Amino acid sequence: MRKFLIDTDTASDDAVALIMAHRWPGIRVEAVTVVSGNVPVEQGVKNALYTLEVCNAATPIFIGCSKPILRASSYAHWFHGDDGMGNKNYPEAKSKAQPAHATEVIIDTIKTYPGEITLVTLGPLTNIATALLRAPEIASLVQRCVIMGGAANTVGNVTPAAEYNIWVDPEAAKIVFHSGMQIEMVGWELSRHDAALTAAEIEAITSFGTETARLAMECNKTALDASINIQSAPGLMLPDPVAMAVALDPGIVKRQGKYFVDVEITSELTRGATIVDELGVLHKIPNITVVWSIDVSRWKEHLYTCLRS
Amino acid sequence: MRKFLIDTDTASDDAVALIMAHRWPGIRVEAVTVVSGNVPVEQGVKNALYTLEVCNAATPIFIGCSKPILRASSYAHWFHGDDGMGNKNYPEAKSKAQPAHATEVIIDTIKTYPGEITLVTLGPLTNIATALLRAPEIASLVQRCVIMGGAANTVGNVTPAAEYNIWVDPEAAKIVFHSGMQIEMVGWELSRHDAALTAAEIEAITSFGTETARLAMECNKTALDASINIQSAPGLMLPDPVAMAVALDPGIVKRQGKYFVDVEITSELTRGATIVDELGVLHKIPNITVVWSIDVSRWKEHLYTCLRS
Amino acid sequence: MRKFLIDTDTASDDAVALIMAHRWPGIRVEAVTVVSGNVPVEQGVKNALYTLEVCNAATPIFIGCSKPILRASSYAHWFHGDDGMGNKNYPEAKSKAQPAHATEVIIDTIKTYPGEITLVTLGPLTNIATALLRAPEIASLVQRCVIMGGAANTVGNVTPAAEYNIWVDPEAAKIVFHSGMQIEMVGWELSRHDAALTAAEIEAITSFGTETARLAMECNKTALDASINIQSAPGLMLPDPVAMAVALDPGIVKRQGKYFVDVEITSELTRGATIVDELGVLHKIPNITVVWSIDVSRWKEHLYTCLRS
Amino acid sequence: MRKFLIDTDTASDDAVALIMAHRWPGIRVEAVTVVSGNVPVEQGVKNALYTLEVCNAATPIFIGCSKPILRASSYAHWFHGDDGMGNKNYPEAKSKAQPAHATEVIIDTIKTYPGEITLVTLGPLTNIATALLRAPEIASLVQRCVIMGGAANTVGNVTPAAEYNIWVDPEAAKIVFHSGMQIEMVGWELSRHDAALTAAEIEAITSFGTETARLAMECNKTALDASINIQSAPGLMLPDPVAMAVALDPGIVKRQGKYFVDVEITSELTRGATIVDELGVLHKIPNITVVWSIDVSRWKEHLYTCLRS
């Protein structure tokens, strides 16, 4: 069994990514840790608990940091709805979060399985950075760290310069990016254009009739509107599920490369920009594998497969 | 006759752009003003004088600012050679620069022909910004300002975040970009990929046998090597001539749009980045027309036509 | 005759400084140039014209830059009143500003009298910086440049980190501070504490019965209130007249030294801070003479003498 | 018994402060936590262990963070010698550091004694900030937090703008300063001028003949030279012991006040500056009690008393 640890600011697209991880064969999700991001961390925990209940999954869920390292919180209600799940008034899950703190679970899990953990991050990197500050030695013990975050030398989604997850806590991102972890950066741009779900594709998924397909499409209705109206997409963008697909099946990557990547933390204009030295002009040691393109058909096939069961 | 005013840090690709402006029918170049950039401003003046001598052009040339507004000078000898012209030891021109200062000539020329001047900038924007500080009213009197500069939400050439002309004097760029001038931004990326001249195309141009074709290809040999070896281009990139082609024939633009664009001045990592709000998330008033793509065949045809005569 | 050139954002304390320069024996004020600062530049010109009319002085007055180099204007109506002169509805002066632009007058005057000009700046340094960008050679031609501006490693007045004149246009200050000019920095702190005019001293001055004494005390009534209520001073602080007193009589300086001084331009928190390397830890070449203390009795005597006639 | 928790980057002046805390009646030091600062954290642990051995104290010592949150380490060997203790080749202590991590000990100790702990910080604030990121609730559980750090609107020691402890990890300082903890800031300036130990005073202390007096004066010989030669002090500056004296006896404070204080993190020039809104112009909620002056005689008496036994 491959061992996954998922850190998430659970909102509507995180929910889909969580479902995928729990439906993919051969994966055991050791823990889900929640961080402040799209919604306050307590709401994120509720959303994660509900999602896993729909999945019939008993993965333990842990609450983490309630605000970014240095910045004020900045939620994404405009994209995901007030509750992050499209305001569908989902019931409270029966299970509860575990008592331990997310950062300790991250440290302990990685140390328990040295070299075995695939860490998938779907939110701001506050939990991971805080764990690294306390225990920098975990960086070299992670097998892969797949990050949904950043915009690789392209336009951002929350500002023209930056992607939301990195923008919310750029200091955390800088700590993680320079920690020595084996990182694969899956920028939001990989969920744009033909990677977005069209109306027909959304309908097809809904017709699967499974509980997970229902939840996945229903809770993303607010995100669908925002994708089209605010970010000029041809349909529903699903950045977290795309990153999860890369984590589950690295074979969907068509082009990637390892580069020196840095995160902007001093300027407001470019706050959270992920600067990739793709031409190698800085002559610095590459620290991040940047995913430039994926096989869009396979990404959608993977999504369908996960939501059919 | 259309009236052009060209501001340039004359090095090898500026030389080609100067030739184009002087060979294009129906254009009168009122003045060439020189600024510190690729080379010290005195060397830039020498290069401009020699280039116009080869063109048999009597356009007056004026020396301008010898360093950026707040930053130290940073020449591009690594790209254009020690003299900016590929180290071919070109002779000194017979004519000299005129005594007036470039910034005064810029102010006076624009005021003399209100609404008639096409300002083409091929170097850092120090001269233009200094003129605007002294006489902000000229901004509304320029017909078009075509700027070779920036990288529109894409990788830069001098750093991963920025294009050379903007990076050298980002404060000047910020002043100009927010001055109210009608600006068309032609980023360096428009000279990449198939817009670069292949070995065959360079040979074809050389075979024209004209003095201008000889100079254009000969002085860019250092730039050709740098294009291929440092910036992974398939041939010779010519950013200034591409911008000049847009100035001469706006019809070569395939896609453009007007956006709010800002210039990064506070951070070292992203210094000089040109941030284009292409998704409109900032809800600010558009200030710059950004050129996204050009008709590459027509750009090359225009270049050939200019160098054949 | 000593030759003065005064650059001012004329508000109530500038007015007193202008009077002092015009009453001091052996001084000829070659020109008064006005800059945006406490009030819009057009209002500053009006205030300067009125003040010189009260002085019966025919010094030519020139309008300069209408906004800082990169920042938005930020007037000091809260300190000096809406018109900068305590809202006394002073009549319009009969004379007008001269047609030339302040920056050109600054360049020309300094070049006409190389090594002879004492430049006194009482406002943001936009005019001086713009002149230096156009003609950097004037820096070495100024005899002394006495700057009212900055806070030498002490609390500021407009923010805890910065003094108003430097804060308004920190980029201009940075340009001037590193221009090579012989600069004496007279921080706002030299007008605090016992250098401020007490109620008794204000009454004494008013009782002189001269027009200049009347104007000086009357137009500063708003500034008096702000000194006491906003900046916890024991009376009326007069930064510009203190700097003028240093320019007129360098003998009032009790302690000064030459240091490397830099101006903060990247951060909002410390924008405009004047960082003085008083312990020499940076090992950089000193560029500014910082005035640490003055003979307060002599400063007040000089003020009285100037306002008595 | 009053309960102290001391966080220290143990070098020569930290050693004196540790001695003071262990000699003061009625104090129990619950733990000493060590952080990277003057010396690498492992060396700091050695120095702390040796110092407590000389004190015959069994206080447990814990190792903490090995580098600042975002910055590279920058040791103060130039001030304290290669080993931080004046290069006297002190023997290794018999005891060892405890296995737990400093940040966990900080969290646990404060939670074990809610409202009872006096936290005294003598180094960069990395450990405290990391603890706060993990457990922000401890901020309100600390009785007092006395910080040796900062320069209250005055010149710094490591740069003209900043004091060493804050400069080394300004992000940590910003986190701690805005955490809601009851903080008393004791700037380095309180150890300058007549608070420094003169040659006669150093001799007097040495003549006490105790082991602690010997260690205190011997290990600070390098610091004495640096105080005089680099920072123009009249003798040995002891910032950490001064802060400890304030923690032990708040009665030595002559003037203090509570203000809004912020830490500069964006600019290199002013990195780590502690900006105190002493005039209240920002109208923000005060977060830090700033100590402006102390009773120098009493500070020295306290020092003598502690070193005599």
Ligand SMILES: [Ca+2]
């Ligand atoms: Ca997410």
Ligand SMILES: [Ca+2]
């Ligand atoms: Ca050029």
Ligand SMILES: [Ca+2]
């Ligand atoms: Ca003034």
Ligand SMILES: [Ca+2]
């Ligand atoms: Ca210390």
